[in-house]
Amino acid sequence: xxxxxxxxxxxxxxxxxxxxxxxxxxxxxxxxxxxxxxxxxxxxxxxxxxxxxxxxxxxxxxxxxxxxxxxxxxxxxxxxxxxxxxxxxxxxxxxxxxxxxxxxxxxxxxxxxxxxxxxxxxxxxxxxxxx
Amino acid sequence: xxxxxxxxxxxxxxxxxxxxxxxxxxxxxxxxxxxxxxxxxxxxxxxxxxxxxxxxxxxxxxxxxxxxxxxxxxxxxxxxxxxxxxxxxxxxxxxxxxxxxxxxxxxxxxxxxxxxxxxxxxxxxxxxxxx
DNA sequence: CAGGATCCTTAGAGATACTG
DNA sequence: CAGTATCTCTAAGGATCCTG
Numbered sequence: 001x002x003x004x005x006x007x008x009x010x011x012x013x014x015x016x017x018x019x020x021x022x023x024x025x026x027x028x029x030x031x032x033x034x035x036x037x038x039x040x041x042x043x044x045x046x047x048x049x050x051x052x053x054x055x056x057x058x059x060x061x062x063x064x065x066x067x068x069x070x071x072x073x074x075x076x077x078x079x080x081x082x083x084x085x086x087x088x089x090x091x092x093x094x095x096x097x098x099x100x101x102x103x104x105x106x107x108x109x110x111x112x113x114x115x116x117x118x119x120x121x122x123x124x125x126x127x128x129x130x131x
Numbered sequence: 132x133x134x135x136x137x138x139x140x141x142x143x144x145x146x147x148x149x150x151x152x153x154x155x156x157x158x159x160x161x162x163x164x165x166x167x168x169x170x171x172x173x174x175x176x177x178x179x180x181x182x183x184x185x186x187x188x189x190x191x192x193x194x195x196x197x198x199x200x201x202x203x204x205x206x207x208x209x210x211x212x213x214x215x216x217x218x219x220x221x222x223x224x225x226x227x228x229x230x231x232x233x234x235x236x237x238x239x240x241x242x243x244x245x246x247x248x249x250x251x252x253x254x255x256x257x258x259x260x261x262x
Numbered sequence: 263c264a265g266g267a268t269c270c271t272t273a274g275a276g277a278t279a280c281t282g
Numbered sequence: 283c284a285g286t287a288t289c290t291c292t293a294a295g296g297a298t299c300c301t302g
Binding site for chain 1: 141142143144145146147150151152154155156158159160161164165168169185186187188202203204205206226229230233234236237238240241242243244245246247248249250251252254255256
């Protein structure tokens, strides 16, 4: 084993220039997180407009951009049938599924603790609201 | 067990108006995620400028805003000594620590798979780059 | 149906200067 | 040291129209 250099710490999100920051932003961004979560549903595979309905509030443009970024990062697989009308199915790749798992653990935890969060907010606003 | 209504699903991030979306954005946002991660370090407690140095690239303004949002959500505790010069320490609350745990699981997973991601990107750019 | 192309708006972000 | 205040400006995001 050679430990003179640090090849295993190649990617550090704390560094401004690390590409992992970009990927993390795709994954955790407003629409990225919801899109991955939607695709993690049991159905496994969803069409463009199905996704759009699930991800409440997303525009066509943002969903399209989000899906492209996730596909480029190898987290989402895009299956386009050259039929008319066109039919395109999106599903998670194996890597994407592992990412989504961890993402959902975070999301569900936050959802489950929202009462605490909301309580903390009220307390904060009462004490510091008088600024 | 009564399953006729769904009171336990009170917070659903898929809904445009759910407050959990806001909290999730504080947690997963560019600076929120890095700030929580930095505070999850073994030291436990960090001062403003220590944080600023760890979170490479953050401005005073954004760090300040981020910390306020996280404090308001009850994830970060702020301890200000009214001395001169002032000294303020930030640390995770118990709830914040649980959130950070799950967040770090996601971050470390992504960091560990960046080679795959970068490989996928190259393949994507080669095949679709010709647009 | 799945998205590309366009235009438009504004909130988020950075830089700087100032203060207790 | 730990912020706040102010300014500027870009780029994310939304709405709309269009096409294979």
